[in-house]
Amino acid sequence: MNFRGLAERQSELRRSKLRWTRRGATVFFLFFVLAVTWPGMAPFNRIHPLVLGLPFSMFWIAVWVFSSFLVLVAVDKIEGRFREEDD
């Protein structure tokens, strides 16, 4: 009975970790959408300064694409740890 309770609590904890990871990722991608469309893009929509030779507007979008790679790597790490093999 006690053992069962513990296992259930662990499973609950595991699920809440997964839930928070997914919420976090969703929030990141919502910000991504906002940052590359109107009106979120407007303040960053400029030519100078050139970064790595690219106009700032283009660099700004590239940064979001690259960050999404990092975010997804992190998501995959966390999910891999807390996901049960059949979840």
Add this chain to the structure above:
Amino acid sequence: MARWQLITVIIALYLTITLGIGLRAGRKASKSVTGYVAGDRAFGLLVMYFIFGATMFSAFAFLGGPGWAYSRGAAAFYILSYGILGMAPWYWVGPRAARVGREYGYVTQVQLLVGRFPSKPLSALMALLTILAFIPYITLQMRGAGIVIEAVTDSHIPLWLGAGLAYGIVILYVLSSGVAAVGWTNTFQGIFMLVIAWTLGIYLPMRLYGGVGPMFEQIAAQRPELLTVPGLTAEGEPWTWGGYSTAILVSAIGVSMWPHLFMKAFAARDDNTIRRTVVLFPTFQLFLIPVFIIGFAGVLFPESPGEPDFILPFLILRSDLPALVVGLFCAGALSASMSTGDALLHAGASVAVEDGVRPFKKLGDEDQRKLMRILVLAMGAVAYFFALYEGVSLVVLLLSSYGIIAQFTPPLISALYWKRATTPGVVSGLLAGSAVTLFFFFQSDLRPLDLHEGILGLLVHIPVLVGVSLITRDQEPEKTEAFLHAARGGLTGGSSGTGGTGAGQGGGE
């Protein structure tokens, strides 16, 4: 040996290697429908990575991308923005679709949809929409291949012959090896595209302007309107924020619903392969940066090509590059065209047979494979015909097909996540959404704020789907529960931690 002859030799070499890889790939695949359509569900990470990268970035990205950057400037940045936005939800949706596919034996996305919402007309309607969206897409890929070959061989190989040759090879390997050929040739072609794009993207500005930074400084001084979003329209007028923003949205919503991409969820070896493919996708997507740089390199070039889409071959031919580089570039462009074209031909034929014919007529495994092969040939022939007698209308058709493909998203998401969705809800949502999309496509002056017609379609589609589902009777609750149970991966109980839609948990048994 004349310059064009050397280039032709390189292209021939490239085509031979592709054909060899394609034919070899099929030797291990089983002689079943699952083998032909879904690669025996055995694709690993390397193949999946390049299938998604190389298939999504077609001749449109390789030729159209520089063309957009050249003529419309920052408008092209929308292409850079949407890819991963569309792919990221697949980290969760893809494994769900794959699990249901394994459980019920689905090989196409329409089978999945009809498995949850049984309806023969729905199956036929989806198959029809798929083929209609595919034909102009394949045609454009063929033309792209023909144009490149014609341009770099000084018209010694005309468009009809170049397109015929390249696609003769595609059809040969798709016929013999099915999706296994698509997978392995895409891997080869994907590597090719990446290397060529990055090399040329750095080399061309160096050669013409002394570097990427100096090039953009010069453009900023002479044509600053090209470097800030939303850029220009095709007519050279400033584009609207509404048009630019909703182009990103509709592409992100639609991109993973293209049947030739969605179906690859069923070809993956396991769930982790799908997840890793999504994680790595942005690294492929960044190749659009050098692609745009190539286009921008043409902006200050004194002469201009007849059509913006020709900017890449045009620049290549005018900047006195060694024949080897030109030949390799050509092979890169062919890669982009063929890696999308093969996936389209294969998926189109599979969908036509599995979803258009089989629900109405019983067919054995052997007959299905035979019919698919005939249809690969037929679709190739139709597209080839259009490729030779082309008008602007095809490009327009392709752009509008994104609006239609985006309408596949609500039904498929509800199939995998929403218990209370019903067949009448899904069918009426799809019809209403497609009708609105088509209406605003033909009456584009009526679109509020220049919003993309596909987004306007979704604004009607979703409420209709939800509304009609809620007023119709909950259908076969046990069957639905079993379906969603399989989607969750067999976890017991109703509460899996899967986030995502959060759409109505109400309406119980």
